[in-house]
Amino acid sequence: MEKFLEAIFNNILQIILLIIYSIFVWIYSHNLTILNSELIKLENSGWNTLEILGYKDYEAIWYFLYAILLGISGIIIIIVTINAFRKYLEGIMDLIINLIIILILIILLINVFKLISVPILKLIFTVFITGIGFMYASASK
C-alpha cells in the first residue's frame, strides 16, 4: 500500500492532468454525442451540408476546433508523462501507473477522433474541398 501511495504521489501532476483532461473529454463527448444524433437526423431528413454545418450557430465547426485542441493537449500530456517517466522512474508501481495514464489518454484520444469523424469531419471535409475549389477556380478565371 505504501509503495502504491508513493507511486501515486510521485506522479501526482500527471494524474491531476489526466483527471482534468478526462473531465473535459467526458463533457465534450456527452455534448457531442447529442449533437451528432441531431445532425444525423437532419442529414436523413434532407438538409444539405451547409445547412447542417450552420445548425445552432455553426456549433459543428466549434466542436471540430475543440477536437483539434483536445487532440493536441492530449498529445502534450502524453509527452509530459513520458518525460517525467524517464526522469523520475522509481519502481514497478511507477511503471504501471505511467503506462495506465498513457493508455487512458490514448483511449480518450481515439474516442474524441471517433466521435468527431462522423458526421462533422465528413461534412467539414466536403465544405472545405468545395470552398478551396471555388476560390481557386474563380481566382484562375
Place this chain on the structure above:
Amino acid sequence: MNINKIKNIWIKTRKKRKAKTKVDVSKIKNMTEDEFLENYAKVKSSCEFYENILKYILGTITVSIITFLGYITYNLTTTYFSQYNLFTEEKKEIVSITYIISISIAVIVLISIIVCIYFYFKILKDKRFLLFIYEQIKEENKGARE
C-alpha cells in the same frame, strides 16, 4: 491508514523527487577520474545531441511548417478578399467557412509549435546546466593538478 501516515509518505516522495532534480555537486567532485570522464562525456554528448536536434531537425520542421502555413494563409486571404464579391450567397458561405477553418487550424498549430519549443528549451536548459557544472569541476581539477 491515518492521515499523518499519508502526509509522511507525501513528504518523503516530494523529498525524493526534489533530490532527483537537484544536481549533487559533491557527488560529482568525489568521483574517480575515470568515472568523471565517463559521465562528462555522457553529459556533453547528450547536450550536443539536443542542441543539434534543435538546430537541424526542430529548426527545419518549425521553419517549414511556419512557411507553409504563412503561404497558405496569405494565398487564402488574398483570394478570399479579392473574389468574395463575385460569389453567390451560398458560395460566399462555403468560402467563409473554409477560410475560418483554415485560419483557426493555422493558429492552433502555431500555438502548439510554441508550446513544444518551450518544452524543448526547458530540457535543453537542464542539459546545459549540468554540462556547465561538469566543465567547472573539470577546470577546478585541472587547476589543482597544475
